[in-house]
Amino acid sequence: MTAKDSATRSISIAVAPPAGRSxxxxxxxxxxxxxxxxxxxxxxxESFGPWSLVILRSLLAALIAxxxxxxxxxxxxxxxxxxxxxxxxxxxxxxxPLLTTLALQTSTSSHAAVVVGLLPLTTAVLSSLRTGTRPPxxxxxxxxAGAAVVIxxxxxxxxxxxxxxxxYLFGALLVCAAGYAEGGRLAGVMPGWQVIGWALxxxxxxxxxxxxxxxxFEPVRLTAHGIIGLVWVAVGSTFVGLYVWYRGMAEIxxxxxxxxxxAQPLLTLGWSFLLLGExxxxxxxxxxxxxxxxxxxxxxxxxxxxxxxxxxxxxHRLVDKERHP
Numbered sequence: 001m002t003a004k005d006s007a008t009r010s011i012s013i014a015v016a017p018p019a020g021r022s023x024x025x026x027x028x029x030x031x032x033x034x035x036x037x038x039x040x041x042x043x044x045x046e047s048f049g050p051w052s053l054v055i056l057r058s059l060l061a062a063l064i065a066x067x068x069x070x071x072x073x074x075x076x077x078x079x080x081x082x083x084x085x086x087x088x089x090x091x092x093x094x095x096x097p098l099l100t101t102l103a104l105q106t107s108t109s110s111h112a113a114v115v116v117g118l119l120p121l122t123t124a125v126l127s128s129l130r131t132g133t134r135p136p137x138x139x140x141x142x143x144x145a146g147a148a149v150v151i152x153x154x155x156x157x158x159x160x161x162x163x164x165x166x167x168y169l170f171g172a173l174l175v176c177a178a179g180y181a182e183g184g185r186l187a188g189v190m191p192g193w194q195v196i197g198w199a200l201x202x203x204x205x206x207x208x209x210x211x212x213x214x215x216x217f218e219p220v221r222l223t224a225h226g227i228i229g230l231v232w233v234a235v236g237s238t239f240v241g242l243y244v245w246y247r248g249m250a251e252i253x254x255x256x257x258x259x260x261x262x263a264q265p266l267l268t269l270g271w272s273f274l275l276l277g278e279x280x281x282x283x284x285x286x287x288x289x290x291x292x293x294x295x296x297x298x299x300x301x302x303x304x305x306x307x308x309x310x311x312x313x314x315x316h317r318l319v320d321k322e323r324h325p
Contacts, residue, residue: 023251027260030245033236035267038109039275040232041101047226049218050101053233055210058093060234062204065197077190077198084182088199091179092242094206097233099172103165110278113268115169117150122177123258127184138297139255146262146294153265153287180258183242184249192246196239262291 044053068074077085103112121143186195249257266287272278 023248026244027248027257030241033241035264037237039271040229043225043229051214052218054097055207057234058207061238062200065200084186085199087182088179089203091175093203095175096172099168103168107165109272110269113265117265120258120261121147123180124255126177127181127254142294142297149290184254187246187250193243196242
């Protein structure tokens with residue numbers, strides 16, 4: 001190589017994925033998809049028992065994911081990734097759907113939504129512990145403020161009393177946050193749709209065994225609402241929603257993306273009112289504004305510098321290129 005070659009050659013250097021608008025948009029689309037999950041689950045329970053609904057939604061999503069993996073001739077992930085995929089499967093494919101569906105037998109969609117509003121903070125904490133990154137202090141202040149708004153709104157709605165389904169919901173928070181944190185990390189080494197795709201495939205044998213047990217014992221009464229609810233939670237929430245969600249997290253980082261979910265309870269309240277006719281508290285608009293302010297604060301707290309630290313700590317592929325003279 002000559003000195004002239006050295007001076008003019010374009011080289012690639014590793015920098016973190018930009019904390020750009022595309023990542024925020026993708027994660028935001030995931031939040032919109034997730035916000036329909038609880039109302040759709042309530043519809044699905046009109047036709048299926050809780051165990052059957054969870055099993056069928058996972059099997060339908062796995063069928064779509066498996067077909068895409070085969071059609072794309074996607075190679076089997078490296079053995080080192082299967083542990084993380086098992087966490088994703090246990091958290092977002094099995095644990096969260098099952099626990100929230102059981103909770104919705106006694107809780108309303110709107111109540112479940114505000115309790116699960118603690119998910120953003122839980123996800124940020126677990127991601128920070130998993131990767132060793134430390135978001136800026138302003139992020140934690142805004143995240144805690146958003147969680148406080150959600151808690152206050154929950155207490156105001158429930159009159160200070162916990163429902164019977166709240167234990168299921170709190171368990172769902174933990175397993176889902178773990179699945180989000182691990183899935184966001186894996187989305188840096190494989191496309192987001194492959195993360196959820198392989199997690200669904202991994203859970204399929206368990207779902208098939210569960211179907212053989214649950215379906216004969218839980219009556220099926222097909223209705224239009226029940227079928228629409230099943231299709232949405234399988235395709236919209238479990239596959240498409242998680243696909244764009246993990247892609248967004250890969251671009252802007254798990255902690256920042258997670259805080260967009262502060263808007264999810266309020267979106268679900270709107271859907272619950274429109275689709276289910278559930279009563280919405282008059283405090284909802286005030287809570288919505290407060291939550292949006294907190295989201296804006298978390299998204300602006302040292303975004304670029306933090307994205308670099310998070311990408312390095314979580315082992316993401318660094319894809320941007322710069323030219324040097």
